[in-house]
Amino acid sequence: MKLLKRFLLGLIIILALASLIIIATGHSHLFKAVASTYLLGRTGPSIDEHAIFESREVTTGKHQPWETGKHYNKIYDKKLLTEIEKFNPAALLVVKHDKIVYEKYWGDYNENSLTNSFSVAKTFIGLLIGIAIDEGKINSVDDPVGNYLPKYKDNPELTIKHLLTMSSGINFDESYKSPFGHMAKAYYGSDIKELNKDYSLTETPGKKWTYLGGNTIILSFILEEVTGISIAEYMSQKVWQPIGAKNAALWSLDKKDGREKAYCCFYSNARDFARIGKLYLNDGLWNKRRIVSQKYVDASTCSAYNLKDKNGMPVGFYGYQMWMTYYKDMDIFYARGIQGQFIIVIPEREIVIVRLGHQRGENLPNYHPSDFYTYLDFALKQ
Numbered sequence: 001m002k003l004l005k006r007f008l009l010g011l012i013i014i015l016a017l018a019s020l021i022i023i024a025t026g027h028s029h030l031f032k033a034v035a036s037t038y039l040l041g042r043t044g045p046s047i048d049e050h051a052i053f054e055s056r057e058v059t060t061g062k063h064q065p066w067e068t069g070k071h072y073n074k075i076y077d078k079k080l081l082t083e084i085e086k087f088n089p090a091a092l093l094v095v096k097h098d099k100i101v102y103e104k105y106w107g108d109y110n111e112n113s114l115t116n117s118f119s120v121a122k123t124f125i126g127l128l129i130g131i132a133i134d135e136g137k138i139n140s141v142d143d144p145v146g147n148y149l150p151k152y153k154d155n156p157e158l159t160i161k162h163l164l165t166m167s168s169g170i171n172f173d174e175s176y177k178s179p180f181g182h183m184a185k186a187y188y189g190s191d192i193k194e195l196n197k198d199y200s201l202t203e204t205p206g207k208k209w210t211y212l213g214g215n216t217i218i219l220s221f222i223l224e225e226v227t228g229i230s231i232a233e234y235m236s237q238k239v240w241q242p243i244g245a246k247n248a249a250l251w252s253l254d255k256k257d258g259r260e261k262a263y264c265c266f267y268s269n270a271r272d273f274a275r276i277g278k279l280y281l282n283d284g285l286w287n288k289r290r291i292v293s294q295k296y297v298d299a300s301t302c303s304a305y306n307l308k309d310k311n312g313m314p315v316g317f318y319g320y321q322m323w324m325t326y327y328k329d330m331d332i333f334y335a336r337g338i339q340g341q342f343i344i345v346i347p348e349r350e351i352v353i354v355r356l357g358h359q360r361g362e363n364l365p366n367y368h369p370s371d372f373y374t375y376l377d378f379a380l381k382q
């Protein structure tokens with residue numbers, strides 16, 4: 001019994017010292033990270049975590065229902081569907097000519113289930129920047145960031161476009177495996193604005209493409225500054241309500257009444273996510289209502305060829321917070337998240353694809369996930 005008491009006392013002392021070290025070294029986010037992953041039997045984030053984080057509602061207006069196609073769920077490739085199911089999907093939806101032609105859910109998920117967008121939300125921030133420009137709240141993508149955020153007033157070479165195209169030259173670290181990295185602190189921490197103070201410009205902007213969520217976070221700070229309202233409220237007013245979303249979405253916050261985790265963590269469903277795809281498919285129009293200018297949509301979906309990737313190759317796969325490729329003689333652009341969240345647009349075929357799930361294929365040398373092409377092939381057979 002004495003031995004057990006000594007062991008427990010020693011363990012308590014070790015845990016107390018470890019906790020003090022964690023706090024003293026600025027890694028208090030680890031408490032939240034461990035509690036919401038390892039203690040629940042997981043090794044990383046989940047698509048079903050909206051209940052463990054504070055959030056702000058992205059409200060709806062009048063619902064505008066989707067129509068279903070004549071051959072709804074009647075035409076599909078069983079072999080490709082088997083391939084899709086290897087990556088633990090939650091939802092797959094295909095819209096063609098403005099009608100849902102295929103829709104399937106797995107497990108306990110359905111058309112109203114709210115799941116994490118992860119980095120798909122980056123595209124939403126890019127969209128809101130375009131709207132703010134159209135409204136005159138931001139003059140141009142070529143404006144210096146310092147015009148809006150005092151932290152960067154001594155870096156006039158850094159522009160909004162550099163943030164949009166992931167070429168800011170700011171020294172964010174984007175490791176999704178390190179519990180001490182910027183993304184872990186942003187996801188599990190409690191003060192995104194304070195966290196941003198730890199990073200600064202270390203390379204010349206507009207030269208090198210480096211995918212960093214911190215760029216999106218800075219864009220959200222600009223939006224807060226120029227609109228005077230929260231990101232969720234701006235998204236509600238300018239996008240979610242006008243496009244007739246059925247369900248209110250949730251955008252995770254860093255703390256109660258805090259800031260949106262703008263680089264991720266927008267919780268919605270396949271049918272409502274598809275509305276964003278339709279908006280881009282129609283060059284910023286929603287049923288004849290202009291949401292964002294065609295000029296901005298065109299710029300967003302144009303590759304940043306002037307940039308170089310880590311191998312010195314032109315960036316032909318990324319625009320303004322948007323991915324793109326050329327496949328089977330067609331231009332395709334899309335938003336994506338780390339666990340296989342996709343909103344894909346194939347303009348030539350008037351197709352929008354939404355895939356939600358728990359797993360994504362490995363990135364190929366061309367930066368596109370391997371399973372991405374399976375969703376394209378599946379939809380093209382509709």
